[in-house]
Amino acid sequence: MTSNFISIGELSRLTGLTAHTLRFYESAGVLKPVGRASNGHRRYHSNDVLWLEFVLKLKLTGMPLAEIRRYAQLREQGEMTLDSRLAMLTRHRERLVAKMTALAACADTLDEKIRIYRSMIAKLKAPTKR
Amino acid sequence: MTSNFISIGELSRLTGLTAHTLRFYESAGVLKPVGRASNGHRRYHSNDVLWLEFVLKLKLTGMPLAEIRRYAQLREQGEMTLDSRLAMLTRHRERLVAKMTALAACADTLDEKIRIYRSMIAKLKAPTKR
DNA sequence: GCTTGACTTAGAGTGCGCTCGAAGTTCTAG
DNA sequence: CTAGAACTTCGAGCGCACTCTAAGTCAAGC
Numbered sequence: 001m002t003s004n005f006i007s008i009g010e011l012s013r014l015t016g017l018t019a020h021t022l023r024f025y026e027s028a029g030v031l032k033p034v035g036r037a038s039n040g041h042r043r044y045h046s047n048d049v050l051w052l053e054f055v056l057k058l059k060l061t062g063m064p065l066a067e068i069r070r071y072a073q074l075r076e077q078g079e080m081t082l083d084s085r086l087a088m089l090t091r092h093r094e095r096l097v098a099k100m101t102a103l104a105a106c107a108d109t110l111d112e113k114i115r116i117y118r119s120m121i122a123k124l125k126a127p128t129k130r
Numbered sequence: 131m132t133s134n135f136i137s138i139g140e141l142s143r144l145t146g147l148t149a150h151t152l153r154f155y156e157s158a159g160v161l162k163p164v165g166r167a168s169n170g171h172r173r174y175h176s177n178d179v180l181w182l183e184f185v186l187k188l189k190l191t192g193m194p195l196a197e198i199r200r201y202a203q204l205r206e207q208g209e210m211t212l213d214s215r216l217a218m219l220t221r222h223r224e225r226l227v228a229k230m231t232a233l234a235a236c237a238d239t240l241d242e243k244i245r246i247y248r249s250m251i252a253k254l255k256a257p258t259k260r
Numbered sequence: 261g262c263t264t265g266a267c268t269t270a271g272a273g274t275g276c277g278c279t280c281g282a283a284g285t286t287c288t289a290g
Numbered sequence: 291c292t293a294g295a296a297c298t299t300c301g302a303g304c305g306c307a308c309t310c311t312a313a314g315t316c317a318a319g320c
Contacts, residue, residue: 009266019267020309028307039316041267054243057236065307079254086247093240096233103230106187110223113184117216124209139296149297150279158277169286171297195277 005035005043015052029069030055032076061096135165135173145182159199160185162206191226 008019015022025031031052035043051072058068071088074081138149147155155161161182165173181202188198201218204211 007266018309021307023269024308039267041316054239057239061233061236061240079250082247082251082254086244086251089240089244089247093237093244096237096240100230100233100237103191103226103233106191107223107226107230109184109187110191110219110226114216114219114223117212117219120209121212121216124212137296148279151277153299154278169297171286 005037005045006049008042008044011044011049011052014049015056025052025055025065028065030065030072032072058092061092062099063092135167135175136179138172138174141174141179141182144179145186155182155185155195158195160195160202162202188222191222192229193222 006014008022011017011022012019017025022031026033031048034048035045037043055068055072058071059065067088071085074085074088136144138152141147141152142149145152152161156163161178164178165175167173185198185202188201189195193201197218201215204215204218
């Protein structure tokens with residue numbers, strides 16, 4: 001049977017992050033200091049993987065590492081911080097929605113520009129009457 | 131009658147960018163060297179403003195300045211670069227759509243997490259039966 | 261026993277996009 | 291005539307998120 005624990009290299013392959021980045025996240029307080037094997041090597045458990053996956057979603061949606069660290073710290077303090085964490089998530093969600101709205105508006109501008117370009121190109125390439 | 135030209139300070143107020151940033155964009159090749167008043171001060175025309183607004187949309191949607199500069203350079207070479215510019219815009223649009231899709235998925239995860247948090251909090255706060 | 265490779269630490273370096281400071285010039289209002 | 295605001299250039303500095311280097315340890319396979 002395979003172990004429940006994975007090495008930093010395996011987690012790296014799993015997430016696409018380098019081992020360097022994973023250690024960096026730990027030193028930045030985004031990942032909590034993780035269990036070690038007898039030789040001192042990091043051993044990640046499935047909980048760690050799930051947390052990291054959520055972290056990557058926060059990051060992808062534009063939350064800075066410093067804020068993710070604050071969230072992580074609240075998380076370690078147990079369920080008495082549920083309120084604060086909910087507030088952070090709600091606030092982040094609002095920012096995300098605003099950003100998505102802005103992006104959609106930009107996409108529209110882009111589409112219109114593309115349409116105009118296509119018609120300009122079509123005109124330039126039209127067979128000259130003669 | 132007011133002039134058709136605006137100063138860097140006015141453009142700064144108009145766009146929310148600092149004058150420093152506007153000069154930086156010029157030195158980075160994102161804005162082309164602009165007309166000057168007799169005293170050497172920059173004078174921006176409405177065309178420049180429109181271009182800058184488009185640049186800000188490209189930037190907001192994640193296009194790096196280096197790529198915006200390439201687009202700007204093509205633009206200065208006239209209509210013979212329409213094809214390349216269209217290709218850049220189309221490619222960027224695809225990346226944008228991919229990003230928006232990813233963000234929407236993250237928003238769903240976030241929503242679910244928020245829902246779970248709310249129900250956990252509700253349970254904790256429920257009157258204890260006794 | 262020796263090589264290979266995955267891991268460890270601490271700390272320096274990189275790339276991007278600004279952001280600021282210094283020192284000087286010029287316009288405007290009082 | 292003078293004060294203050296707005297502008298000029300050049301170049302250094304900053305914040306973020308990595309990214310890499312160096313030097314070392316340890317375990318497995320030949």
